[in-house]
Amino acid sequence: MAYFYSVTPTFLGILLLVSQTKTDSLSVSDCTELLKNFADVVSNFTFCAVSNSRPFRFCIRCKHEYTAVINKHRHIVTGDCHKDLVMAEKNQLVESAFQFVEDLWKSCNCPDCFKTDKHGIPIAVKQEIKTFFHKLQEVELCINNNSKICPFPLVVNISQANTTAKTVCNDCERLYRSLAQSYKNMTNSDSIEYKVCGDVSASMNYTRQCWSKTLKCTKIHTDLVSVLSLTIFFCFLPVIFYTSVKMQGDSKNRNTGSFLVESQN
Secondary structure, three states: OHHHHHHHHHHHHHHHHHHHHHHHHHHHHHHHHHHHHHHHHHHHHHHHHHHOEOOEOHHHHOHHHHHHHHHHHHHHHHOOOHHHHHHOOOOOHHHHHHHHHHHHHHHOOHHHHEEEOOOOOEEEEOHHHHHHHHHHHHHHHHHHHHHOOOOOOOOOOHHHHHHHHHHHHHHHHHHHHHHHHHHHHHHOOOOOOOOOOHHHHHHHHHHHHHHHHHOOOOOOOHHHHHHHHHHHHHHHHHHHHHHHHHHHHHHHHHHHHHHHHHHHO
16 A cells, blocks of 8 residues: 555656647647648738739739738637747747738728728728729720720730720710719718728729720810910919010110110211
């Protein structure tokens, strides 16, 4: 019985040591798996961003990839692996990768495309963004049906555009104006910090380019021509006035000089 009591503490100590070793081994394994998962979601996000750069639909189409990066990063910084994967790393590669994702997302004004939860995680596309892209689709379909020229990609048949531009301009003007008004409504805000969703601004910029430069549908109104003409006239009016005054002064000087010469003779 005494032998039992003397062996038991030693045996229990060995069990605790083995148990601790297994726990540490599992912890290292879990952290390695978490790091691999984080690398995978960052890679998926980067691939999604580049793949949707033209036409620019990065924000809307990469929402799930962005959310996955946020969630995996949160698991790292709030769990037991934070010390090993972040704090102990001199070069802070995990945080640098996460910061790259955040900077790219915010620089494209992607947060303005979505309704978000209290943590800033995108939940759903805003209604005004959906409305804009619905109108954009109508404009693209109208251009395609009338000219067989798709607004995307950028390279188009200019000669074909010139032959069908009149039809496109007449048939699609109402839809284009509706799209432009939808964009204008989003840009008008009382908040100075208000920014437009990157997908929206990029799409509108390209559509304007297609409408005005490729299809040449932008019209210069006669009122605008009159205003420009008057502006140019008034800009040159001081030049004309001072030139006239100088010429008149030179003429008087010549006449005075001639009169003095005749008087001396």
